[in-house]
Amino acid sequence: MSAPQFDPAVYATQLEEKKQRLIDLLAPFGAPEPQVFDSAREHYRLRAEFRLWREGEDRHYAMFAQGDKHTPILLEDFPIASRRINQLMPRLKAAWHGSKVLGFKLFQAEFLTTLADDALITLCYHRPLDEEWQAEAEKLAAELQVNIVGRSRGKRIVIGRDFVEEKLTVAGRVFTYRQPEGAFTQPNGEVNQKMLNWAYEALGERQDDLLELYCGNGNFTLPLATRVRKVLATEISKSSVYAALANLADNAVDNVTLVRLSAEELTEALNEVRPFRRLAGIDLKSYEFGSVFVDPPRAGMDPDTCELTRRFERILYISCNPETLAENIAQLSDTHEITRCAMFDQFPYTHHMESGVLLTRRKA
Incomplete structure (x- = not known):
């Protein structure tokens, strides 16, 4: 993980620059001015990972500038990370210095926390983990009141849970989420909550069905499912699928069918290019899709998937890359227009x- 330039004094200027960049990219499509959702200036990041750098007998948390893996930036705290991470950092450091079992060949520490104040620490080693390590890790987990995952080549030991529990409020309802260790989660919890509320409002109350591509652990699925008759959601990552299914059950959301397909595979299925066993028992023709929701990776939607979304009356699109967002909109702009726009920092x-x-x- 590269070290960001932390300077709250320049935050407002950087935010305005980002807003203008989005305006410029979407100007060819007649987009309205984006609604801007800012971030807390510090303690906003819910996850962080650090390499450990040895100096003499001591090891320190370390990060590196972009493109430089040889000059460490040594850290005692990390102001952009959550308060829980900052509280845990010195206590974990004291633990690896105080225990040869915990500290021996430890090379990386990863923190995953939530707005609900849950926490998981992943400790990565260049050696096998044994029962002695597990006993020490169990004591540490109890002392810090966290979950711990130990990783070494070919082995993974879980102390407590291998996920954290999050609570996010959308339109007055609290949704609970399991966020697995090692899987993607939105790093900025407060801004994620703002995204969910914006998407919920933008979709509106509908009497038809929703197709969701790239659903992850169900981050958007849960609140959006309450706005439509039923949802067909797709995700390719097994760990995310398992988390999404658990999240749907935990929140008693029962109008979602989740299938482990990539967006490209679902496009083939809807175009009747070929059948998929993972769609057995699912009648695609029974859906009355009025809207599609997409939250693709940085590469954006591939051309075929982008073409698929053209079929829908409404395309609700969350993007982590405004350049590929603009490329996808260019493909769709002859049939669809931007009616709402937002930027989330x-x-x-x-x-x-x-x-x-x-x-x-x-309109025709």
Whole structure:
């Protein structure tokens, strides 16, 4: 993980620059001015990973500048990380210095926390983990009141749970989420909550069905499912699928069918290019899709998937890359127009941003 340039004094200027960049990218499509959702200036990041750097007999948390893996930036705290991470950092450091079992060949520490104040620490080793390590890790987990995952080549030991529990409020309802160790989660919890509320409002109350591509652990699925008759959601990652199924059950959301397919595979299925065993028992023709929700990776939607979304009256699109968002909109702009637009500052002090658009079919 590269070290961001932390300087709250320049935050407002950087936010305005990001807003203008999004405006410029979407200007060819007549987009309305984006609604801007800012971030807390510090303690906003719910996950962090650090390499450990040895100096003499001591090891320190370390990060590196972009492109430089040889000059460590040694850290005692990390202001952009959650308060829980900052509380845990010195206590974990004291533990690896105080225990040869915990400290021996430890090379990386990863923290995953939530707005609900749950925490998981992953400890990565260049040696096999044994029963002695597990006994020490269990004591540490109890002392810190965290879950711990130990990783070494070919082995993974879980102390407590291998996920954290999050609570996010959307339109007054609290949704609970399991967020697995090692799986993708939104790093900025407060801004994620703002994204969920924006998407919930943008979709509106519908009497038809929703197709969701790239659903992950169900981050958006849970609240959006309450706005439509039923949802067909897809995700390719096994760990995310398992988490999403658990999250649907935990929140008593029963109008979602989740299938482990990539967006490209579902496009083939809907186009009747070929059948998929994972769709056995699912009648695709029974859905009355009025909207599609997409939250693709940085590469955006591939051309075939983008073409698929053209079929829908409404395309609700969350993007982590405004350049590929603009490329996808260019493909769709002859049939759809941007009616709502937003920018979410998930990543302060970097050039990265999340954005959202609602595209609706042009009137004939």
